[in-house]
Amino acid sequence: MSNALPDWTGDTAALRAVQDDLAQRVSLRDDFAKPLRTIAGFDVGFEEDGAITRAAAVLLDADTLDVIDQRVARLPTRMPYIPGFLSFRELPALLEVLAMLPAAPDLAFIDGHGIAHPRRLGIAAHFGVATGLPSIGVAKKILTGEPRMALHEMRGAFTPLRRGKEQIGWLLRSKPGCLPLIVSPGHRVAMPSAPELVMRFTGKYRLPEPTRLADRLASRRDPGMRDAGSADLFDRGTG
DNA sequence: GCGACAG
DNA sequence: ATCTTGTCGC
Numbered sequence: 001m002s003n004a005l006p007d008w009t010g011d012t013a014a015l016r017a018v019q020d021d022l023a024q025r026v027s028l029r030d031d032f033a034k035p036l037r038t039i040a041g042f043d044v045g046f047e048e049d050g051a052i053t054r055a056a057a058v059l060l061d062a063d064t065l066d067v068i069d070q071r072v073a074r075l076p077t078r079m080p081y082i083p084g085f086l087s088f089r090e091l092p093a094l095l096e097v098l099a100m101l102p103a104a105p106d107l108a109f110i111d112g113h114g115i116a117h118p119r120r121l122g123i124a125a126h127f128g129v130a131t132g133l134p135s136i137g138v139a140k141k142i143l144t145g146e147p148r149m150a151l152h153e154m155r156g157a158f159t160p161l162r163r164g165k166e167q168i169g170w171l172l173r174s175k176p177g178c179l180p181l182i183v184s185p186g187h188r189v190a191m192p193s194a195p196e197l198v199m200r201f202t203g204k205y206r207l208p209e210p211t212r213l214a215d216r217l218a219s220r221r222d223p224g225m226r227d228a229g230s231a232d233l234f235d236r237g238t239g
Numbered sequence: 240g241c242g243a244c245a246g
Numbered sequence: 247a248t249c250t251t252g253t254c255g256c
Contacts, residue, residue, distance in 0.1 A: 044246070046247055081247070083244040090246070112245050122245070143245045177256060182245085219247090 004130045005091060008079035015085050019121040025129045026115060031188040032134035033106040036062040039201065040105035041210025042097070042127070044090040045218035046077065053077045055093035056217030058210060059101050065201070065209055072217055073097035083143070086112060087123035094127055107189070107197070108135040109210040111218075114184035114194070116161055116169035118144050128187020135186030136194050137169070138211050142182055147171045151180055158183075158195045170195045178206045 002021050006014060040059045047054055053075050059068040073096035079089050090112075098104065113122030114137030121129075124137030145168050148160040155176050161169040161184070169184030172195045183194045202208040207215060 044247080046246090050247075081246060083246095086245055117245080137245085139245050141245060144243090 004126065005088065008088065012082065012085060015088055016119065019119040019126075022126060022129050023115075023119055023121040026120065026125050026186075027188050028115070028185050028190055029188070030190045030193050036106045038062055038068065038103070038105045039107045039109065039210050040101065041109045041111075041208070041212070041214035042094050043111040043211060043214040043218040044093055045220060047074070047220060051077055053090065053093045054218055054220075055090070055097040056214045057094075057097040057101055058213040058217060059103070059105055060210060060213075062106065062201075067213065069102050070213070070217055071097050071100040073100060084118050087121070087126040090123060091126055091130065094123075095130065098131065104131075104133060106134065108133050108186070109198070109201070109208060109214075110135055110137055110186060111139070111211050111215065113137040113139045113143055113182065114169065114186035114189075116143060116145055116182060116184035120168070122184065122186075124184070124186030132187075134188035136189050136197060137182075137184045137186050138198060138208060139182040139184075140179070142171075145169065153177075156199055167191060172198060174198065174202045174208070175204075175206045181206065 039062045045054045055073045058070040075093045110124035114124035124135045128135035145161045145163045157173040158170045160167045171180040172183045173180045185194050198208050
């Protein structure tokens with residue numbers, strides 16, 4: 001197959017060709033460990049005015065959500081942010097931090113889109129195909145597509161995100177009163193499973209735990225010291 | 240040509 | 247993404 005990460009020459013047409021090729025290798029069938037043993041969240045941030053790309057990974061026990069390990073990788077930034085080509089800018093750092101983990105996760109949650117992309121190869125899908133790992137994209141904003149209908153306010157409500165007639169993902173209300181998450185399969189995860197898996201690992205915050213924790217590591221802010229213990233970070237309340 | 244545009 | 251205090255709302 002063609003190189004999943006060609007050097008940046010300023011030619012987006014070449015990258016587009018790579019995306020079209022890799023998108024064909026994406027599998028939208030559930031093909032991950034059952035039951036899931038470990039999951040991981042990945043996110044990217046920048047330092048030095050963007051000169052340095054920092055990727056964060058947090059490996060969690062899928063049952064207890066205990067943090068097994070967390071890592072940060074820093075690499076020189078190699079290309080600018082161009083809508084639709086985000087993965088070529090951030091994937092190198094993600095692959096680097098993945099290699100730093102003691103073991104690969106059974107499922108990866110990536111901050112960004114899966115197949116909810118103009119050419120069906122958002123960063124979560126690109127990551128999945130490049131690593132062979134099952135992955136799901138969890139984004140905060142739509143890149144492309146339209147919601148099928150208005151979303152209910154209740155926690156867990158979802159509606160398809162589609163481009164024309166085809167569904168490319170979902171809008172998921174992970175938390176009442178918050179803007180919905182845009183969830184889409186990355187690789188080896190079926191469309192109906194994506195929102196289920198995200199909700200399974202979402203507690204009292206808008207972002208699911210894997211991505212939320214990776215977010216805090218990637219963002220250059222210190223680990224919050226004002227919250228309660230980890231035990232209730234995942235508290236869903238009693239009723 | 241115009242507007243949209245993950246992080 | 248990132249620069250950043252206080253402020254509004256559940």
